Amino acid sequence: xxxxxxxxLCMSFSVAWATEANTPKLDIGKGxxxxxxxxxxxxxxxxxxxxxxxETVRKGVRDEQVSLKNCVxxxxxxxxxxxxxxxxxxxxxxxxxxxxxxxxxxxxxxxxRAALAKKDEQ
Amino acid sequence: MxxxxxQRRQFIKTSVGAAAIAIAPGMMLYATAHGKSEGASSxxxxxxxxxxxxxTPDCNDCVTACNKENGLSGGTKATDSQWIRKIExxxxxxxxxxxxxxxxxxxxxxxxxxxxPTQASFKRADGIVLVDRHLCIGCRYCMMACPxxxxxxxxxxxxxxxxxxxxxxxxxxxxxxxxHRIDKGQIxxxxxxxxxxxxxxxxxxDANSEIYKxxxxxxSDQIRADLQLNTGIRYQGL
Numbered sequence: 001x002x003x004x005x006x007x008x009l010c011m012s013f014s015v016a017w018a019t020e021a022n023t024p025k026l027d028i029g030k031g032x033x034x035x036x037x038x039x040x041x042x043x044x045x046x047x048x049x050x051x052x053x054x055e056t057v058r059k060g061v062r063d064e065q066v067s068l069k070n071c072v073x074x075x076x077x078x079x080x081x082x083x084x085x086x087x088x089x090x091x092x093x094x095x096x097x098x099x100x101x102x103x104x105x106x107x108x109x110x111x112x113r114a115a116l117a118k119k120d121e122q
Numbered sequence: 123m124x125x126x127x128x129q130r131r132q133f134i135k136t137s138v139g140a141a142a143i144a145i146a147p148g149m150m151l152y153a154t155a156h157g158k159s160e161g162a163s164s165x166x167x168x169x170x171x172x173x174x175x176x177x178t179p180d181c182n183d184c185v186t187a188c189n190k191e192n193g194l195s196g197g198t199k200a201t202d203s204q205w206i207r208k209i210e211x212x213x214x215x216x217x218x219x220x221x222x223x224x225x226x227x228x229x230x231x232x233x234x235x236x237x238x239p240t241q242a243s244f245k246r247a248d249g250i251v252l253v254d255r256h257l258c259i260g261c262r263y264c265m266m267a268c269p270x271x272x273x274x275x276x277x278x279x280x281x282x283x284x285x286x287x288x289x290x291x292x293x294x295x296x297x298x299x300x301x302h303r304i305d306k307g308q309i310x311x312x313x314x315x316x317x318x319x320x321x322x323x324x325x326x327x328d329a330n331s332e333i334y335k336x337x338x339x340x341x342s343d344q345i346r347a348d349l350q351l352n353t354g355i356r357y358q359g360l
Contacts, residue, residue: 053256057252060305069285106280
């Protein structure tokens with residue numbers, strides 16, 4: 001019994017250590033919990049985005065809270081205003097780790113509106 | 123009154139009460155959800171009346187405003203996106219010339235929607251004809267079907283798009299009547315930029331709107347009215 005307990009303890013340590021060591025360290029920008037908790041969002045953000053994209057494009061229902069534009073406004077890096085520019089950027093970091101290609105930003109702006117406006121003036 | 127009848131009445135009363143309790147929260151949720159952001163309404167039909175007598179040949183302000191608002195390059199090559207362009211027309215017999223802006227005419231029966239194999243081309247409830255770029259496969263059937271040459275194909279990779287106007291390589295696009303501005307209660311960029319006030323934008327179904335009154339008092343034409351597409355954009359003075 002004691003052996004089993006020790007074994008379990010060792011395994012849980014190693015799992016914890018592995019998770020800590022390998023998960024990407026993200027530049028989360030402003031961060032915060034605006035829609036749902038972090039773990040839920042990690043698992044389900046794509047469903048929210050996909051649902052909202054159809055609502056917005058086809059029906060004109062614009063919900064600020066779950067719009068991709070709004071996600072970028074908060075989660076873009078504070079140093080380069082982007083969610084995909086670097087390896088640790090908010091979107092790119094995780095998607096690289098999970099090996100899931102995102103094509104959102106081939107059309108959608110990946111930078112904060114303020115950063116784009118500044119570029120226009122130059 | 124018999125005993126059976128009383129029971130029956132009591133039963134009906136209870137059932138109706140229970141049903142009301144069961145439905146009420148759903149109805150309230152429905153009302154709340156729809157109160158937040160109702161989206162496009164089919165009671166509205168957005169349209170424009172272009173006064174060609176006020177439109178001058180040397181002015182390009184509507185085109186410039188459109189390019190800036192939607193992040194277009196402003197190029198006029200065959201491979202450049204043009205959502206609105208100025209055209210000059212001339213009656214060869216009388217020599218009368220007109221200058222006018224040409225863009226997506228936001229038809230009630232749009233041929234582009236008819237031919238789209240993926241249903242990416244669609245008409246919104248308020249009459250705006252759009253491309254859902256998530257579904258567009260870039261086949262360009264709609265570009266061939268459009269009698270107004272209003273649609274463009276994006277040939278090159280784009281960067282730094284306007285956050286309100288997502289657009290990208292491999293998809294077809296056209297005048298969206300500045301749908302992102304309309305949803306905020308603003309008017310399209312071209313109508314706002316026209317210094318001669320030649321572009322009148324409004325709801326063709328709203329009896330109190332200026333455009334509703336004007337299309338009923340002055341003569342206006344639809345381009346290629348013979349196709350019976352019932353365009354949302356009308357031209358005055360042709």
